[in-house]
Amino acid sequence: MAQEAHREHWGSRIGFILAAAGSAVGLGNIWRFPYVTGQNGGAAFVLVYLAIIFVLGFSVMLAEMAIGRKAQLNAVGSFEKLRGGAWPIVGWMGVVAGFMILSFYAVIGGWTIKYFIWSFGGLMTEAAAGKAGDVFGGFVTNTPQVILYQAIFMLMTIWVVYKGIGEGIEKYCKILMPALFIILLILIVRSVTLEGAGKGLEFYLKPDFSKITGSSIAAALGQAFFSLSLGMGCMITYGSYVDKQTGLPGSAIQVCVIDTAVAILAGLAIFPAVFAFGVDAGAGPGLTFVTLPSVFAKMAGGTIWSALFFLLLFIAALTSAISLLEVVAAYFIDKGWSRPKAAWIMGFLIFALGIPSAMSLTGAPKIAGKDFLDAMDFISSNVLLPLGGVFIALFVGWIWTADARKEVTNEGTLSFGIMELWIWVCRVIAPAAILYIFITGLKW
Numbered sequence: 001m002a003q004e005a006h007r008e009h010w011g012s013r014i015g016f017i018l019a020a021a022g023s024a025v026g027l028g029n030i031w032r033f034p035y036v037t038g039q040n041g042g043a044a045f046v047l048v049y050l051a052i053i054f055v056l057g058f059s060v061m062l063a064e065m066a067i068g069r070k071a072q073l074n075a076v077g078s079f080e081k082l083r084g085g086a087w088p089i090v091g092w093m094g095v096v097a098g099f100m101i102l103s104f105y106a107v108i109g110g111w112t113i114k115y116f117i118w119s120f121g122g123l124m125t126e127a128a129a130g131k132a133g134d135v136f137g138g139f140v141t142n143t144p145q146v147i148l149y150q151a152i153f154m155l156m157t158i159w160v161v162y163k164g165i166g167e168g169i170e171k172y173c174k175i176l177m178p179a180l181f182i183i184l185l186i187l188i189v190r191s192v193t194l195e196g197a198g199k200g201l202e203f204y205l206k207p208d209f210s211k212i213t214g215s216s217i218a219a220a221l222g223q224a225f226f227s228l229s230l231g232m233g234c235m236i237t238y239g240s241y242v243d244k245q246t247g248l249p250g251s252a253i254q255v256c257v258i259d260t261a262v263a264i265l266a267g268l269a270i271f272p273a274v275f276a277f278g279v280d281a282g283a284g285p286g287l288t289f290v291t292l293p294s295v296f297a298k299m300a301g302g303t304i305w306s307a308l309f310f311l312l313l314f315i316a317a318l319t320s321a322i323s324l325l326e327v328v329a330a331y332f333i334d335k336g337w338s339r340p341k342a343a344w345i346m347g348f349l350i351f352a353l354g355i356p357s358a359m360s361l362t363g364a365p366k367i368a369g370k371d372f373l374d375a376m377d378f379i380s381s382n383v384l385l386p387l388g389g390v391f392i393a394l395f396v397g398w399i400w401t402a403d404a405r406k407e408v409t410n411e412g413t414l415s416f417g418i419m420e421l422w423i424w425v426c427r428v429i430a431p432a433a434i435l436y437i438f439i440t441g442l443k444w
Helices: 013-024 025-040 043-069 073-084 086-120 125-128 134-138 143-162 167-193 196-205 213-229 234-239 248-276 284-295 302-334 337-361 372-399 401-408 419-440
Strands: none
Touching: 013 167, 013 213, 013 248, 013 302, 025 043, 025 125, 025 213, 025 248, 025 284, 025 302, 043 073, 043 196, 043 213, 043 248, 043 302, 043 372, 073 234, 073 284, 073 302, 086 125, 086 134, 086 143, 086 284, 086 302, 086 337, 086 372, 125 134, 125 284, 125 302, 134 143, 134 248, 134 284, 143 302, 143 337, 143 419, 167 196, 167 248, 167 419, 196 401, 213 372, 213 419, 234 302, 234 419, 248 284, 248 401, 248 419, 284 302, 302 337, 337 372, 372 401, 401 419
């Protein structure tokens, strides 16, 4: 009980929601969602994605928040306290996944810093000359420079976690999340006022259900699950800092709404511009660091638009990175470490693990034929996260059900009209859907 008595808590409900939304809002919303949408038919895919978010995503998120708040502990400690046995392994999967994901996420976060700075340098000139691909290739194979920006990004992440819940994570998310929306809205206004933007808006907003296939539904399932930071213990950890008066179902819905709004708005910022300049909307990951600089270079004031876009990417990456480090640090803090010790030691070890990912862009090192960065991504995203999500849903749906009912209704003081539906989604629908993501994703 000593841990609970001294446990930090969010200073306000809005602070918790913005921090949780910041955890969910990441690079996946801004660079992955638009190109996956582009590859899977536009507006019809978006509708499928929304349905999955508010059935599957909401249910697993609420399950995680309930587990964390009841236990008032980290992801591993929560399962130890609530049930014991082999269940803490589920928490461990989340901690290990957080460790691995942040190691390569920081590398990509570093790219966003470099491109933000570069927007004021020669990036627009090179992109205008058709050399955006050469610029990107030259940068990512310059290992010392990639590691430098990776280190800068990790230092920022460590600093926020080191400062704690109220003075660190909550304080900075209250600044970063509104800033993210302001930048998005500015970019949208510029994008939709471009000549020829109408084609992009039609592609993005007018559904063509003939384009919905089994593979596009699978893509929507995967995007929804990973977009919300589910299965890695982030929402268990953040939920453990929530007071007993806060309504969890309402909070989970609000986080889903904010996360989805960012993804949808990112599409509104990107598709009109991409169509206005005749670029392939399904260009894949290269859409961000190769295609978009070329688009910005053709705009009046391209430097400003490029800088704003990469600042937006940086903010999204940072808020997610903070939650990933917090998942790892929280375990050691609950074991008696001081917060500064946990933040700095774990942050440094994660940075060290990320160095091979930074180097892998030169072609080495490899794991069973995969680049190190891709291997870390595969193990964490395709194995640990889906399995974590399956077991979290099953835990609430079958094992911890009576206590889960009490927790989400604040011991019966709040009404939750879809309680039975939520329980059955956790029991059957969520595990089946996530297992489908897991099985289809097991292609090394």
